[in-house]
Amino acid sequence: MILHHWDSDGIASAALMMRMEENENFTPKIGNYFIDADDMEELRKYDEIKIVDMNLPDASKLCEFAKIWIYDHHLATKVECAQEHFNPFLEGKSYPSATLVVMERFNLPFDYIVALGIIGDNGPKTRQLKEYELIKKLEKDGIKFNDLQKAVELIDSSYKINDRKEVTENVKLVLNGIEEILGNEKLNRNVELIRKEIEKWAEKAEKIDGIRILKMKTDYNIISAVTRKIVWENGGTALVLNEKKDRDEIYLRSTEMDVRWLIETAKKKYFAGGKKEVMGVVLPKGGGKKFFEKILNMLTREKVY
Numbered sequence: 001m002i003l004h005h006w007d008s009d010g011i012a013s014a015a016l017m018m019r020m021e022e023n024e025n026f027t028p029k030i031g032n033y034f035i036d037a038d039d040m041e042e043l044r045k046y047d048e049i050k051i052v053d054m055n056l057p058d059a060s061k062l063c064e065f066a067k068i069w070i071y072d073h074h075l076a077t078k079v080e081c082a083q084e085h086f087n088p089f090l091e092g093k094s095y096p097s098a099t100l101v102v103m104e105r106f107n108l109p110f111d112y113i114v115a116l117g118i119i120g121d122n123g124p125k126t127r128q129l130k131e132y133e134l135i136k137k138l139e140k141d142g143i144k145f146n147d148l149q150k151a152v153e154l155i156d157s158s159y160k161i162n163d164r165k166e167v168t169e170n171v172k173l174v175l176n177g178i179e180e181i182l183g184n185e186k187l188n189r190n191v192e193l194i195r196k197e198i199e200k201w202a203e204k205a206e207k208i209d210g211i212r213i214l215k216m217k218t219d220y221n222i223i224s225a226v227t228r229k230i231v232w233e234n235g236g237t238a239l240v241l242n243e244k245k246d247r248d249e250i251y252l253r254s255t256e257m258d259v260r261w262l263i264e265t266a267k268k269k270y271f272a273g274g275k276k277e278v279m280g281v282v283l284p285k286g287g288g289k290k291f292f293e294k295i296l297n298m299l300t301r302e303k304v305y
């Protein structure tokens, strides 16, 4: 069994594994960076699990019933019970994608699948990476950077519309080549739906005390894209709440302040992460509103503006 992240890098890394050895594949419930009880139940059926592009805090629990192998590039600490934990980060080296880790470990050639992982995790910043040279060399085989970017958008559309089954099916699609991905009608329809949904919500943002705020309700995984659109178009700070069927989400992005202190505050109670200019928080259903008001209060009361 190959257990992989739901984004392009995870799907492409699973595809590289699958090309070496036919296997089944599995992604955790979208949004869960851990194995919940249902997923654990399903995984218990397998006695060999290869984990790619995920740093699971509970990976060692899998060792109770399976042999595990891990190929990853996230910040991690060594999982001692694994047959192999290959992550250059354990030696202090940062890799731009898990596909590069799998490529290096198994002496694979640099191809479009490896490139999809890099572009998926790094977006337009890919142009600044040393691997960009290798991606440009793929052009002689008719594989253009623009097409790879478009393919990543199509592959990522499956998790954005929250379709877990489609995410796992995309692993085989990736193995069929770039043309197959670009020509996939379902994925192209997804991209259009997502674009409209992002637009619909982003224009509803209101400015209160210098902050653009938005409360939305969508099961699409687009809160980061909606927040980014609000900030890119207006500058400043945007705070967004999304109430989903099974959980609440809060996202904050700012061009004018360092939000890391807020991440630390959020981490005390919820699953939170981010960097200097962004924070994402996942909260239990119904818990979002109160914390949203609390953040808004802290931002305005502390007169950051």
Ligand SMILES: [Mn+2]
Pocket (backbone or CB within 6 Å): 009, 010, 053, 073, 097, 098, 121
């Ligand atoms: Mn990755």
